[in-house]
Amino acid sequence: MVNATLIKELKKIVGNEYVMHHADELLVFQYDGSTDKAIPDVVVFPKTALEISSIITIANRYDQYIIPRGAGTGLSGGAVPMYGGIQLVLTRMNSILSIDLENRLALVEPGVVNLDLSKYVAHMGLFYAPDPSSQISCTIGGNIAENSGGPHCLKYGVTTNHVFACEIVTENGEIIWLGDKFRNVPGYDLLSSFVGSEGMMGIATKIIVNLLPIPESVKTHLASFATIEQASFAVSTVISSGLIPGAIEMMDKLTIEAVENVVKCGYPDTAGAVLLIEVDGDNEEVNEQSKQIMDICNNLECQDITVAASLEERNALWRGRKGALGALGSLAPNYFLVDGVVPRTKLPETLRKIDTISNKIGLPIANVFHAGDGNLHPCILFDEQKTGMSERVLEAGGEILQACVDVGGTLTGEHGVGFEKKEFMYKVFSNSDLDQMLRLKSSFAPNGRFNPGKVFPGGPKCFDMATYNTFTK
DSSP states (O other): OOOOOHHHHOOOOOOOEEEEEEEOOOOOOGOOSSSSSSSSEEEEEEOOOHHHHHHHHHHHTOOOOOEEESSSSSSSSSSSOOOOOOOOOOOOOOOEEETTTTTTEEOOTTBBBBHHHHHHHHHTTEEOOOOOOTTTTTTTHHHHTTTOOOTTTHHHHGGGGGGGEEEOOTSOOOOEEEEOTTTTTOOOOOHHHHHHHHTTSOOOEEEEEEEEEEOSEEEEEEEESHHHHHHHHHHHHHHHHHHHOOHHHHHHHEHHHHHHHHHHOOOOTOOOOOEEEEEEEHHHOOOOHHHHHHHHHTTTSSSSSEEOSHHHHHHHHHHHHHTTHHHHTTTOSEEEEEEEOGGGHHHHHHHHHHHHHHHHTOOOOOEEEGGGTTEEEEEEEEESSTTTTHHHHHHHHHHHHHHHHTTTTTSSSSSSSSTSGGGGGGGGGOOOHHHHHHHHHHHHHTOOOTTTSSSSSSSSOOGGGGGGGOOOO
16 A cells, blocks of 8 residues: 555656546556456656656655556556556657757657657668557557567567667666677677566656668558468468568458458458468569569469559558557457467468467467467457356466467467466476576666566565476476
């Protein structure tokens, strides 16, 4: 419980209107995009790094946890305050501070919405490449915390490939920089350790990101197949041919049904699965790659393959894909999304296992995923109001993750471990692996005050390495 004196001190730093502590106000901040819920003791909206530093100093004095939060679109419970404390919401820090056109860099604050940056620099012929499906609302600070990917990470890489430097506030309230704008700082690469640290090592307050030239030409293909196995084989065939498209996305029949219920973007209702395959670059390169893709799909007897004839058609196809998760609400009141990764060649085998799990639990599982890099997003559709249903779904999610690990995959491609998957870490890491990770985290935040209870199996501060003793690799 946060006492009145602490509330008063926090208000003195950020102003009365930017501190929330009444029970009804706190309900909004008890969840992110996952199924986990927990209510913070107080919510604070800072505007500057200095304010964050002062808040952290106070948190240390009152022995309070700090839980950073962006837009709340995360899908692993990363922003959920599982043990209470001060939730630090960074959405007021939403300025694009400067653009270095010559070096194609942007200096931004963590609350900048991902898509807004690309819109801001579009007239300069530039864009920001990482594009999570929630890019219309997710923030760059949150993307850094989870090392977010997106459909186009197949060609362009994930967030860490586009972040050059971060100003962060440490656990003792110190403000420091990691990295620099030219990526040639000598010594250890601490920036790469920080990106993807899920809010446990510091609070990013300024970020220097890389911008890329908008491609001269883009072609987006919609290929439909009778079965998801045929579509999966097409993915492997495209990649093995030497092509690296900008994106290869897959949706199964159930997802197509949901999307057409809501978005109505023209996906064929007769298909067992569709692929969105996008290529970009100069005109000649794109035309040649498009021809290769159409030849490959036609040789594999796809039902149909078309190319978006206009920007409007292309946007409609992507609107369906990026709105797929929300559209699943037309089929069930709740979904539980699993984020696992498998080798591309193991897609058909893994999807068959997921279908078996679906039949076993008697619940539909919709598959929508980044097929190009094997990043699966099976969505278990259910009604959490039914007694025992949530436990049943969580158990099935664990079985899906185990299926991914069994074929040489891993636990997460872009959503992070968070609270949701931390007890599965032993499936891919040994005690020694986890010990080294924990030592690295503790070198940044030795008191475990930032985002406790995430990533590592065990209690809130994750200090007790004996927690791992029963786990084996």
